Amino acid sequence: MSFPLLTLTAGLPALGAIATAAVPAARRGAAKWLALVVSLATLVLAAIAFVRFDPGGARYQLTESHAWIADFGVRYELGVDGIAVALIGLTALLVPFVIAAGWHDADPLEEKNPNRRWRPTQGFFALILLVEAMVIISFEATDVFLFYIFFEAMLIPMYFLIGGFGDRAHEHGEEEAARQRSYAAVKFLLYNLAGGLIMLAAVIGLYAVTADQLGQGTFSLQEILQARAAGELDMSTTAERALFLGFFFAFAVKAPLFPLHTWLPNAMGEATAPVAVLITAVVDKVGTFAMLRFCLQLFPEASKWATPAILVLALISIVYGALLAVGQRDIKRLIAYASISHFGFIILGIFAMTSQGQGGATLYMVNHGISTAALMLVAGFLISRRGSRLIASYGGVQKVAPVLAGTFLIGGLATLSLPGLAPFVSEFLVLVGTFSRYPAVGIIATTGIVLAALYVLVLYQRTMTGPVKAEVQGMPDLKVRELAVVAPLIALLIVLGVYPKPLTDVVNPAVQQTLSDVHKTDPKPALEASK
């Protein structure tokens, strides 16, 4: 038994959450610093994991395995492949920024509070750390049940983050804002819970199938794969499809995929910008990640069977999300719909079943996380200055706050996948990967590129350019803390856009493994094939 690095990576933020929550009410500042330090320490651990991961080595590395609930065939099994280690890195990377960006988001508005135990600030940061812990362990889990538990459990802290710490910008008064917020939180929870419960049925079904065929039910990914390879496990077509649909439904809600997406704009609109980042850049990635790890590996045949339908839905997501983004009047909702469009690309890449598609999708997860974080956090800074989320409330910001406008533009350009910035690499890979197997699908997906330009630039034009609006006059430019949040993200976008190799090197072997799980190989170029 080696050093439990993975447990520690997930455990540290969890412990940090408890510690943060325990900070006395008066020591609000200490709680913030504690949370930040913990998240940075987690980043260090994630970085160690990233470095220690050997792309040429075994499929799952840094593994840990302990008995847990033998009765359900559940083990505490952790292990990371290249995809997981990249996403853990993303999570650990973004959380410190989320914390720093949300530094003042949970400061109590007035000090007169009836209860001394009421510690919203501590709660806010503790919940963020808790989400981080749960997301990380979901990426690490190689036991379906273990994954499921945290996949579901992370809803609860997210729910409180959305419903309890809303955006303070509201046009229609406190009460309406509270109503909207709690609507968004409930919608978030119910959608995801419904998805999760349907998945629960599938998880139970999987248990029943393995128990039936292997004698003892198991949730261990590796055991199931081995049993399948050895021919001991042979699911009936119907069973496999039903189970696949159960799993996929949950992930499609989380991702989110059209038509299960409508919770996202509400949640991202009502949550504070850092929490919105947490939702779309971190938590939602668990959904797409799980499609790669669980749907494809556990149910390869059913995955192929469902591919046409999923591709169509992904295409709809891409175009529909982008069109709706164009039609939004609220900055954060616009970004949310843009994310829906991007998740369409990710899912497209996954189910194109080519190494470019899946490798691109994995990179896309990372890059989308960073780019959305940059855009959304700057949007949050903007909104916090004016107290309105409506695009129409702004105009001419670049004149008074050029740095803010500049960073916003770069975030936007990343969102529209400008070459040279990280998202381009992944988007192009997804498109190529899709195109090489399904040319028509790839071509339709490219409309997303044009529409992305439209919604990003329209947003930029309406908010940042033109004559300076009276309400915008005197708006301060980015502060040091804010710049410190945004600048590294932008730097990262550029670095990963120019030199994504460290990431692709880690991801590629895992993608090849996944492809071989579904018995797919990349299509050969026409010239080579004809020879």
Next chain:
Amino acid sequence: MDYLIGWLVLLPLLGAGVLLTGGRRLDRTGHWIGTVLAGSSFVVAAVLFFDMLGRSGEDRALHSTAFTWISVGSFKADVAFQLDQLSMTFALLITGVGTLIHIYSIGYMEHDERRRRFFGYLNLFLAAMLLLVLADNYLLLYVGWEGVGLASYLLIGFWQHKPSAATAAKKAFIVNRVGDVGLSIAIMLMFTTFGTFTFGPVLGAVDGAGEGVLTGIGLMLLLAACGKSAQVPLQSWLGDAMEGPTPVSALIHAATMVTAGVYLITRSGAIFDAAPTAQVAVVTVGAVTLLFGAIVGCAKDDIKKALAGSTMSQIGYMVMAAGLGPIGYVFAIMHLVTHGFFKAGLFLGAGSVMHGMNDEVDMRKYGALRKYMPVTFVTFGLGYLAIIGFPGLSGFFSKDKIIEAAFAKGGTEGWILGGAALLGAGITAFYMTRVMLMTFFGEKRWEPDAEGHEPHPHESPKSMTIPMVVLAFGSVFAGFLFSWNEAFVKWLEPVTSFEEAHPPMGAAAVTGATMVVMLLGVGLAWAMYGRRPVPSVAPRASWLTRAARRDLLQDDFNHVALVLPGEYLTRGLVYVDHKGVDGVVNGTAAAVGGLSGRMRRLQNGYVRSYAVSMLAGTAVLVAATLLMRGVA
């Protein structure tokens, strides 16, 4: 030597980085940093050029691989450069004209508080444009391709506080994106066909690929070229792009970026040669655009928009030439270079005029400026002569060759293309003469502006006039130099392939016809604008003129065909998302709630009714149990 290629790109990129992140402390020196870096890039280009001259034709190309960029499965893209004669031509043009325009901008932008940023953007543009022409594969080219689009966006919208500028910038980017989609699809097609998208392997393997695929790739490349080079049907952004500062118009929207489409088609010549259908499409686009742009140019009163129409038209020539295949590639590039000189000169001249006229752009408010701005007048005049193809000046050499090549295409096609090219030459002469006459001749027509400031036309400072003079030299002598001993043909031939064009009626006849048509155009313009005074308000005119003033209704068409349906679609989808997709879920929730409310009423509080339900339940239970066995 090859390691220097990267520096070509890096130097201006460094400038952009420094200037854009440097902050206010660089405000005083920023423009010098930018200019020096652009200049040093030109020096590097020159060094490489002379190095290249030192080698013989086939060995001139240099390759340099910096690092592996993307590698997933068999998809491998390197950051790698290829410097051959074609790239070299562009590199010199870009850095040369670019440096001149940097210098010009020092004066032109002197009073703009965001001058540092302007130079940053210019440097960014240079870097992207150099990347575009130096890339050794289509994907890296695509990076430069979108990079210049970004720079163009930033520079068109440089005066962001003007809503028209912001809108124009956005429009340019989005229309270009449509073209970019073409390029990306072309790359994907190359990847699935050839397994690579590096120039060498792709162009070398064209023979093995089916014509259908090649036609597809060709058409997609053409789409890309249409976007970037403002060819019909993606031409609508160029006129609006004149919202940008004039140096930008000169550099990006006249001399360099808009010609990227021509570069792309020429670079991919092997593909087009093997895909005749795509070639037909290319020449059609070129011919239509050259007339389209020329007609628009005739009707515009805004000096920059008139020049923009002209640019569109001239690029139409180039595209058409490139579509003609080996008989045209060289002349497409040659016209591109000469056009780079004289059109940049013309734009700088226009900028100089505006500089002296309180940024007035309406030519109807000019007149008689030759007395006030002699240097501008002379340089502009030389550029004018060059563009209308006055014998001996550079435009004469390049344009004439294209017209010849068009006729040489042969058959009906040749006559149509040649005719269009000839007609275009006449119209060019007409509208350029019109510009010349309205601006520099006749009576002065300027008036005090809204705030009562009377313009005081004056010559521009040295920093502006010197680049104009340099470019004027280029406009005059470049064509002659290139044609001397067929120097340009020999220079490019190893890269683009070349065939002698033989127009059916003989080259001399074509040249003669061109001369005649040109003179007709000049004469007509003199008759309309030279002999009688120009009204300072545009008179009512024929429907064609009115349409031409509205850019031949291109925006109206786009509005009706794309924007309005798009808006309705978007609004409709927002409604659908809210009422439909969300509605289903909310409806389900409401249904459960309603069901709950109804079922709740069964719980009426009366113990006897509870007993009834228990009894009924028991009855059902008993009956069901019996039924299961079939006993009952």
Next chain:
Amino acid sequence: MSSTVAVHSLWTTAAPLAADKINAPKIEYAQLAPVLIVFGVAILGILLEAFLPRRFRYTGQVGLAVVGMAAAFAAVVALAAGGYATTKAHIAAMGAVAVDGPALFLQGTILLVGMVGVFTFAERRLDPKAHGRHVDSFAAQGSAVPGSDQEKDAVRAGFTTTEVFPLLMFAIGGMLIFPAANDLLTLFVALEVFSLPLYLLCALARRRRLMSQEAAVKYFLLGAFSSAFLLFGIALLYGYAGTVSYSGIASVVDGTAKLNPALADSAGNDALLLIGAALVGMGLLFKVGAVPFHMWTPDVYEGAPTPVTGFMAAATKVAAFGALLRLLYVVLPELRWDWRPVLWGVAILTMLVGAIVAVTQTDVKRLLAYSSIAHAGFILAGVIATTPEGVSSVLFYLAAYSFVTLGAFAVVTLVRDAGGEATHLSRWAGLGRRSPLVAAVFAIFLLAFAGIPLTSGFAGKFAVFSAAAQGGAMPLVIVGVISSAIAAFFYIRVIVLMFFSEPKADGPTVAVPSPLTSTAIAVGVAVTLVLGVAPQYFLDLANQAGVFVR
């Protein structure tokens, strides 16, 4: 319990037996110790009531009850440790009572629940002092007419109904026998023994006495009604098999026992068997609160004093499901092709009706009542599995669920305004701001009810559903999942209300409880989390305990 089975012979041949040769029944007192201790304590409690001065009664009763429960629990543990749950499992008391795994597991659970129940019964810090004395949740004098002078006098005199403790003891005693009953008569008697005290306890609320009395009447009448059906069902089964012993009936059902051919047209008649089984089943389904026999649940839960509701909701369910399991698994396993489809219907209805009707509830206690109905449906899904996993999963679920329930009702007792407990949901708005701790604890219970992972509710639900799936009842699992989703809606609604709504200016206060209720809640939270995070030990326990003796 009396001996009713083996000693009888045909009455015609009874005459030759010599009168001096009465065979004394053989009673294994040690193995029945838990039950006997509880009943002994109950009787002692009555004696205390009669002889102890009023001011010592509370202390005496509470102490006695706690000690009794602890002793009984110790006896259960000792029996289990002695192997009676596994290898030495057998039927005691002349075939009347089974001492086996399920019985001991459930008895242990009931005793722990009962212990915690005693704590909540004994709580007297919540209400403001009346005339200088602490008061508990029960009427000062049950017989006094609400609002009458007599009642005021009783309050002034500081009367308290300490009889609740012996009543509780009797109820617990009955519940201990109920799942262990190995013949139908014992089953019936046990049912009445635990029901009758509960009827009385329901009527004894200090506040809102009219509702309390109404609850008692409804519960009593419907309970009596259902036990009449049960009894008639027993009669029919007796008619079918000629015996009421579980094993006897079972051997007739599976054909190992030969009946007198002369009786063929009445005895051994499948109609008797099926109708009888259905009626007995109905009586048990009434106790677990399955649809359509559930209608008493919301009214009784709402009207009864909250500590009683909590105890009842937890313990009755445990006992009744235990009895149901034993009936179905020991007596009627051969009949499973008959009762499984019927129970499928009942389970589906129960899950859906419970979840759907709860959506529009506005009172916390009624909400929890409907939630308990939905949970009965989930447990039924496990019962239907008819596998060893089914048994152990139900046992585990019951243990998990009962502590959550107890804890949740204990929290309900804390939220108060001038009129006593503030059970209307709108009054709970903003509780999270006012008392984050209490709200958080309640949220944990709600999340456990909703089956969110890392709570006992999830582990239980998973156990039950996976057993059902393995038993071939996948459709039930899907219905269960759907109704879980619906149920999640109203649990979340309460959380929203507590945390995301602004507190009302005249909102209720949260009473600071004595260590008694605090302990009850803390135990609830602890069990919820432990069974959620590390359930393996308890699953093992339930697994070992999952075999019925026949």
Next chain:
Amino acid sequence: MNPVNYLYLSALLFTIGAAGVLIRRNAIIVFMCVELMLNAANLAFVTFSRMHGNLDGQIIAFFTMVVAAAEVVVGLAIIVTIFRSRHSASVDDASLMKL
């Protein structure tokens, strides 16, 4: 006489009792009807006992009587209490709690 007839009688009595519970309003009468149902069961026990020729049924009948008596004690106590508070023994009046 065929003992089965007693069973029919028992079923009839049981049904009458059940119907009474549903129909009558007075709590006491409702309760009496429940008692009738119990006694119908008793009759069945005794009849079956006779048919099977063992004593179990008869002994059970005694148990039932005892239980029924206990039930009466508890039931009457509750009914009397509510009667004193409400001055009505109608089960329909006690319907504060519903929905």
